[in-house]
Amino acid sequence: MTPLKDHFIKRIEAAGPMTLAAYMGECLMHPAHGYYQQQAVFGAEGDFTTAPEVSQMFGEMIGLWLADRWTKMDRPNPVNLIELGPGRGTLMADILRAVSPVEDFSAALQVHFVEASTQLRAAQAEKVPNAQWHDTLAHVPEGPSLIIANEFFDALPIHQYEKTGGKWVERMVGCIDGDLAMVGGPCGPQFSLIDEAIKAGPEGSIAEACPAALSIIGDISERLNTHGGAALVVDYGYRKTAAGDTFQAMQKHAYVDPFTAPGEADLTAHVNFELLKAAATEKGLRAFGPAMQGMFLMAIGLGARAQVLAGQGDEAFSASILSDLKRLTAIDQMGTLFKVLALQPHELAPPPGF
Ligand code: SAH
Numbered sequence: 001m002t003p004l005k006d007h008f009i010k011r012i013e014a015a016g017p018m019t020l021a022a023y024m025g026e027c028l029m030h031p032a033h034g035y036y037q038q039q040a041v042f043g044a045e046g047d048f049t050t051a052p053e054v055s056q057m058f059g060e061m062i063g064l065w066l067a068d069r070w071t072k073m074d075r076p077n078p079v080n081l082i083e084l085g086p087g088r089g090t091l092m093a094d095i096l097r098a099v100s101p102v103e104d105f106s107a108a109l110q111v112h113f114v115e116a117s118t119q120l121r122a123a124q125a126e127k128v129p130n131a132q133w134h135d136t137l138a139h140v141p142e143g144p145s146l147i148i149a150n151e152f153f154d155a156l157p158i159h160q161y162e163k164t165g166g167k168w169v170e171r172m173v174g175c176i177d178g179d180l181a182m183v184g185g186p187c188g189p190q191f192s193l194i195d196e197a198i199k200a201g202p203e204g205s206i207a208e209a210c211p212a213a214l215s216i217i218g219d220i221s222e223r224l225n226t227h228g229g230a231a232l233v234v235d236y237g238y239r240k241t242a243a244g245d246t247f248q249a250m251q252k253h254a255y256v257d258p259f260t261a262p263g264e265a266d267l268t269a270h271v272n273f274e275l276l277k278a279a280a281t282e283k284g285l286r287a288f289g290p291a292m293q294g295m296f297l298m299a300i301g302l303g304a305r306a307q308v309l310a311g312q313g314d315e316a317f318s319a320s321i322l323s324d325l326k327r328l329t330a331i332d333q334m335g336t337l338f339k340v341l342a343l344q345p346h347e348l349a350p351p352p353g354f
Contacts, residue, residue, distance in 0.1 A: 162184065193209040
């Protein structure tokens with residue numbers, strides 16, 4: 001039994017079931033035993049591989065996209081370059097390398113990381129020593145901001161609800177026969193975030209709400225409305241609000257039961273891009289996308305970049321570049337499951353890639 005499992009069982013036996021959001025949040029971020037406090041969660045030996053860990057080309061293309069935004073913003077100096085949930089710092093290191101020829105931009109930017117894990121902060125510091133770290137976006141200094149988030153929103157805790165016997169109940173984590181199990185409870189206040197059409201759905205429907213995502217979109221909107229800038233959100237998720245259970249646990253590149261080894265498996269949920277977009281446009285921002293990751297990357301020049309890189313090495317090297325290109329863009333790989341959403345004030349020229 002993992003230390004967190006023991007802790008949850010004792011607590012549930014004493015105080016009753018907990019919401020899925022509380023469970024997910026603690027599994028990921030418990031200060032001692034949370035998933036993101038452990039080493040080696042990313043990459044081939046870890047539990048999952050993200051786009052920046054697949055290829056340097058991902059960060060390079062995003063760097064050029066950001067440099068374009070900065071130019072269209074009339075080149076503010078200084079400008080905040082903010083990354084939410086930077087993982088190992090790979091994406092930012094690739095971005096910084098790609099934009100280094102744009103000397104004025106490189107000189108103007110101040111890197112801010114919003115990161116909850118102390119272990120990952122240490123890994124990030126090795127790759128990007130000049131960054132500044134913050135617990136939340138609200139703590140980043142005010143000013144024009146370019147914001148990037150790759151596979152960050154899928155890690156934010158969700159609530160789940162189920163329609164059973166004609167009524168909605170909240171899916172809670174309880175204890176049955178001494179083991180963790182999903183149980184029903186009264187719906188908490190976040191149930192108000194669920195769409196009316198979903199609520200009217202058939203028996204057995206499952207609905208999800210991610211209040212943390214909406215609150216972060218609110219913070220992004222306020223910042224961009226006040227100081228200007230642009231945000232790019234990349235994640236796996238769906239374009240239109242729909243019912244369904246997207247909560248998943250992953251360990252060593254395979255799906256596992258989310259209750260077997262809390263703290264040792266990555267827990268995520270698919271991102272509802274329709275809701276993120278609606279939250280941002282309600283606050284006065286203009287949204288572009290969500291575009292499919294593959295289409296977005298090709299539209300901003302990934303194909304050409306891959307060709308240049310592939311020409312710089314031997315046959316095995318160019319084959320590996322082409323295989324990375326495929327992994328990032330093919331419809332049966334990351335190309336369509338992953339979506340890209342850009343947010344910015346109305347006055348800024350439309351971004352490339354959409
Ligand atoms: N962007 C990286 C890592 C994705 S994993 C990549 O693409 O490789 C999710 C990241 O978000 C981790 O760095 C994790 O520690 C961080 N994270 C998750 N929830 C967070 C929260 N609520 N606040 C701040 N950081 C969080």
